[in-house]
Amino acid sequence: MELIQSHELPAPAGHYSQAVAAGGLVFLSGILPSSAEVDPAVAGFEAQCGSVFEQCGKVLRAAGCGVADVVQCTAYIVGVENWPAFNAAYARVFGAHKPARTVVPVPALHYGFLVEVQLVAQRPQ
Known part of the structure; x- marks a missing residue:
C-alpha cells in the first residue's frame, strides 16, 4: 500500500491519507472543497463543486x-435540489468520460461544505 499526498494541498488534519494506491488502483479519500478561496459560509454550490474537483485533480x-x-x-451533496x-x-x-457514479444527498457535511467527492482511479500502465 502506497500513501499519496499532494504537496499542493495541506496534509489531512485527521488520521487518514489523501489517497492510497494498491493493486493498480488509487483510492481518494473524501475530498472537501477546502481552499483559501472557498469559504463555505460565502461560496455557493457551483463554486464549491469547482473547488472540490480542482482539489481532486491535485x-x-x-x-x-x-x-x-x-x-x-x-459524491455527497447537501440538498437534492443541488443535483442538477x-x-x-x-x-x-x-x-465524454463516464466513470461509475453514485450521488448521495445528505443533510449536512463537515465544516458547512455542500459537496464532498471520493474517487477511485486506475493508474496508467
Whole structure:
C-alpha cells in the first residue's frame, strides 16, 4: 500500500491519507472543497463543486493519474435540489468520460461544505 499526498494541498488534519494506491488502483479519500478561496459560509454550490474537483485533480496528479483514469465517483451533496448543478459540474470535468457514479444527498457535511467527492482511479500502465 502506497500513501499519496499532494504537496499542493495541506496534509489531512485527521488520521487518514489523501489517497492510497494498491493493486493498480488509487483510492481518494473524501475530498472537501477546502481552499483559501472557498469559504463555505460565502461560496455557493457551483463554486464549491469547482473547488472540490480542482482539489481532486491535485491528488490525482500526485498519484500519476488524471480525470480520464477515474473509474468510480461517489459524491455527497447537501440538498437534492443541488443535483442538477452537480451534474453540470461533473459533466464539465469529465466530458465524454463516464466513470461509475453514485450521488448521495445528505443533510449536512463537515465544516458547512455542500459537496464532498471520493474517487477511485486506475493508474496508467
